[in-house]
Amino acid sequence: MCRSIKTLRExxxxxxxxxxxxxxxxxxxxxxxxxxxxxxxxxxxxDRAVETIAAATQALLDELHLRPVARDEATP
Known part of the structure; x- marks a missing residue:
């Protein structure tokens, strides 16, 4: 839907x-x-909608439990 919104998590x-x-x-x-x-x-x-959605977005990012990313140590 909003192509200019980038993914904000690891x-x-x-x-x-x-x-x-x-x-x-x-x-x-x-x-x-x-x-x-x-x-x-x-x-x-x-403006209120922007602030509400920003707060909800930050809460989501803070509460996500992510698996560690496997990194190839041979790659620089």
């Missing part, structure tokens, strides 16, 4: 920042709302 990426999480939430809200930038009337709801 092994796909490391050192995920708050900005990464917020950018993914913003892309999601833009996609589902159909607004790149909301009107003044919708800005509060739009």
């Amino acid at each position: 092994p796909y990426t490391s050192d995920v920042t708050d900005d990464d999480v917020r950018a993914a939430a913003l892309q999601y809200v833009r996609k589902i709302s159909g607004f790149r930038a909301p009107s003044a009337r919708n800005a509060e709801a739009f």
Whole structure:
């Protein structure tokens, strides 16, 4: 659905920042709302949705239990 949202968990990426999480939430809200930038009337709801989704995303990432990634030690 949102091709510009990147995977935010290991092994796909490391050192995920708050900005990464917020950018993914913003892309999601833009996609589902159909607004790149909301009107003044919708800005509060739009911003609240971004913050709510960012918080839920961070909670998910914090709670995921991942298996260790097997790494070939011979590969640089």
